[in-house]
Amino acid sequence: MPQSDVALAPLQEWMQAVVTHPSDVYEAADAADIAVDDVILPSQTLQPIQRVGIYHGMYMLRMIEALTVDYAAVAQFLGEHHFEHLVRDYVQQFPSRSYTFNRLGDSLPAYIASSSMQRRTFLRDLAKLELAMTHVFDEAEAEPLPANAIASIAPEEVADARIIPIPALRLLALDYDANDAFQAFRDDRPMKPRRRKTYLAVHRRDYGVYRMPLTREAFVFLEALVARETIGSAIETFHRRLRRFPAQSELFTWFRDWSAAGLFTAIEVE
Amino acid sequence: MNRFNFPDLGIGVGLRTVHFSHILGSQPDVDWFEALSENYMDTGGRPRYVLEKVAEQYPIVLHGVSLSIGGTDPLDFDYLRKLKSLARTVNARWISDHLCWTGVSGRNVHDLLPMPYNAESLRHTAERVRVVSDFLETPLVVENPSSYVEFATSTMTEWDFLAALAEQSDCGLLLDVNNIYVSSFNHGFDPNVYVDAIPADRVVQVHLAGHQNHGTHIIDTHNDFVIDEVWKLYGRACGRTGDVSTLLEWDADIPDFPTVHAEARKASAFRSEGSRESGAGGRKTADLRSPTPDSRPYSEGPYAAV
Numbered sequence: 001m002p003q004s005d006v007a008l009a010p011l012q013e014w015m016q017a018v019v020t021h022p023s024d025v026y027e028a029a030d031a032a033d034i035a036v037d038d039v040i041l042p043s044q045t046l047q048p049i050q051r052v053g054i055y056h057g058m059y060m061l062r063m064i065e066a067l068t069v070d071y072a073a074v075a076q077f078l079g080e081h082h083f084e085h086l087v088r089d090y091v092q093q094f095p096s097r098s099y100t101f102n103r104l105g106d107s108l109p110a111y112i113a114s115s116s117m118q119r120r121t122f123l124r125d126l127a128k129l130e131l132a133m134t135h136v137f138d139e140a141e142a143e144p145l146p147a148n149a150i151a152s153i154a155p156e157e158v159a160d161a162r163i164i165p166i167p168a169l170r171l172l173a174l175d176y177d178a179n180d181a182f183q184a185f186r187d188d189r190p191m192k193p194r195r196r197k198t199y200l201a202v203h204r205r206d207y208g209v210y211r212m213p214l215t216r217e218a219f220v221f222l223e224a225l226v227a228r229e230t231i232g233s234a235i236e237t238f239h240r241r242l243r244r245f246p247a248q249s250e251l252f253t254w255f256r257d258w259s260a261a262g263l264f265t266a267i268e269v270e
Numbered sequence: 271m272n273r274f275n276f277p278d279l280g281i282g283v284g285l286r287t288v289h290f291s292h293i294l295g296s297q298p299d300v301d302w303f304e305a306l307s308e309n310y311m312d313t314g315g316r317p318r319y320v321l322e323k324v325a326e327q328y329p330i331v332l333h334g335v336s337l338s339i340g341g342t343d344p345l346d347f348d349y350l351r352k353l354k355s356l357a358r359t360v361n362a363r364w365i366s367d368h369l370c371w372t373g374v375s376g377r378n379v380h381d382l383l384p385m386p387y388n389a390e391s392l393r394h395t396a397e398r399v400r401v402v403s404d405f406l407e408t409p410l411v412v413e414n415p416s417s418y419v420e421f422a423t424s425t426m427t428e429w430d431f432l433a434a435l436a437e438q439s440d441c442g443l444l445l446d447v448n449n450i451y452v453s454s455f456n457h458g459f460d461p462n463v464y465v466d467a468i469p470a471d472r473v474v475q476v477h478l479a480g481h482q483n484h485g486t487h488i489i490d491t492h493n494d495f496v497i498d499e500v501w502k503l504y505g506r507a508c509g510r511t512g513d514v515s516t517l518l519e520w521d522a523d524i525p526d527f528p529t530v531h532a533e534a535r536k537a538s539a540f541r542s543e544g545s546r547e548s549g550a551g552g553r554k555t556a557d558l559r560s561p562t563p564d565s566r567p568y569s570e571g572p573y574a575a576v
C-alpha cells in the first residue's frame with residue numbers, strides 16, 4: 001500500500017513549486033500546500049527535505065548557467081553575485097516555457113530596462129546586443145546574393161526593387177556603445193559603459209556571427225530595406241528622417257559592403 | 271537482438287559542441303553518434319549544419335530531454351512535429367527520451383524530474399508513450415532516469431514500473447547502467463536485481479556515464495570516467511541483451527574527443543563484435559571539414575569595434 005495517496009498532477013504541481021521557489025528549500029517547503037514528509041521518503045542518509053533540496057539547488061544553477069551562456073558579457077560586467085541575483089528575479093517573472101533553453105533569455109533586455117538596477121541602460125544595450133547575437137546564431141540559413149546582383153538591377157527597375165535580407169540579420173540602435181564594451185569583454189579588457197548612439201548590423205555568414213558598425217545614415221536606409229520597403233521608398237524614408245537624400249556614392253558603398261557581407265538573399269521587382 | 275529489430279550500432283559517443291571541429295576535421299572512427307534533440311530542433315545555424323554533415327557519415331540516434339512523457343500537461347505536438355522532422359532529416363535510427371516529467375502548467379524546469387511509481391502514473395505514462403510512438407511512427411525508446419527522491423505514493427519498484435510500461439505501451443528501453451547505479455546508491459537497492467528484471471528483448475540501447483559521489487548521495491553529473499561498478503553492471507546487462515548499441519555520455523568538464531572515445535571503447539571488452547549494423551562506422555570519402563573554423567559560440571567579425 002502507498003504511504004500517501006496524493007495524485008500525480010497535484011504531486012507534480014507541488015514539486016515544481018518547491019523546486020523553483022526563489023528562496024531556500026526550507027522556505028519553499030513551508031510555502032507549499034503539501035508537507036514534504038507526507039510525499040517524500042527519507043533515505044538512509046538524507047531527510048526528505050534534503051532530497052528535494054538537491055533538485056531545488058540544481059534548478060537555479062541551471063538557470064544561471066543557461067543565461068550565462070547567452071549573456072556572458074552582462075554576467076561578467078555584473079559579477080557573479082549580482083548576475084545570480086538578476087537571474088533569480090528574472091526567472092520568477094519569465095520562467096522557461098519552451099522545450100529549449102534558447103528562448104529563456106528573450107525578455108532579459110526589457111526586464112533589465114524596467115528594473116531599478118544601476119547602469120541599467122548600458123546593461124540593457126549590452127543585453128540587446130548579446131540577444132541579437134544568439135538569435136542570429138540560430139536563424140535559418142539562406143544563400144546570400146552574389147556580390148554583383150544588386151548592381152545588375154536594370155536602372156528603370158531600381159526604385160521598385162525590394163532587397164530581401166537574410167533571416168540571420170538584426171539591426172540595433174543603442175544609446176550606449178555596447179559593441180565597444182562587448183569587444184573589450186572578448187579581448188579580456190575592462191568593459192567601460194560609454195554613452196554614445198551606436199548602430200549595428202549583427203549578421204551571420206558561413207555560420208559565424210559578425211557585428212558590423214553602421215553610421216546613422218546607413219542604419220536608417222538599411223532599416224527601411226529590412227522593413228521590406230522598395231529601394232525608392234527607402235530613399236524617401238531616408239529623406240523624411242534625415243532631411244536629405246542619400247548620395248549616389250553612399251548608396252554605392254552601402255550596397256557594395258552589405259552585399260560583400262552577405263546581408264541579402266533575394267531581389268524582388270514589382 | 272531486440273524485438274524491434276533496431277540494429278546494434280556498436281559503440282557511440284554523444285555529439286557535443288566542443289568536439290564539432292575535431293569530428294568534422296578528423297572523421298574519428300566512431301560507430302555512431304547520439305545527438306540531443308532539443309539542441310538541433312530550433313536552429314538553422316552551425317549546430318544544425320554540423321549535425322547534418324555528421325549524419326551523412328555516421329548513424330545518428332536522437333535523444334531528448336524535454337518530452338516530459340510522465341508530465342500531466344498535455345503533450346506538446348509542436349515539439350513532436352519538430353522532433354519528427356529532425357529525425358527524418360538526419361535519418362535517426364530511433365528516438366529516445368527519459369521516464370520523467372520536466373514541468374507542469376506550461377513551464378519547463380529543464381530537469382528530468384522523477385515519477386512516483388504506481389498504477390495511476392503507469393496508466394498515464396503508458397497512454398502517452400503510445401500516443402507519441404504513433405505520432406512519431408516509431409516505437410519510442412524510454413530511458414531509466416537517475417533520481418534523488420522516492421515518493422511515498424509509489425507502490426512498485428522502478429524496474430517493475432519500467433517493465434510494465436514497456437509491456438503496456440510496447441516501447442523500447444534505453445538502459446542507463448550509470449543511472450541504475452546512481453539510483454541504487456541513493457535509494458539503497460541492489461542494482462543487479464534491477465538489471466536482472468529488465469525485459470532484455472526490449473533493450474535497444476545502453477548508456478554509460480560518470481557521476482559524482484558526495485558520500486551521502488550521488489549526483490548524475492556525466493563529468494567523469496565510468497567507474498568499475500558501472501562497468502560491471504554493463505557487463506551484466508550485456509550478458510542479458512547480447513551485443514547492444516552502447517553510448518558514453520560526457521556532458522560537463524568534457525575532455526578532448528580522443529579521451530571520450532577511448533573511454534567509450536572500453537565497452538568493447540564486453541562485446542563479441544562483428545554484430546553491429548552493416549556499414550556503421552564505415553567512413554565515406556566526402557570532405558567533412560568545416561568551411562569555417564570552430565567558433566563557438568560566435569566568431570569575431572572583421573569589423574573592428576569603434
Ligand SMILES: [Fe+2]
Nearest residue numbers: 413446477519
Ligand atoms: Fe543517460
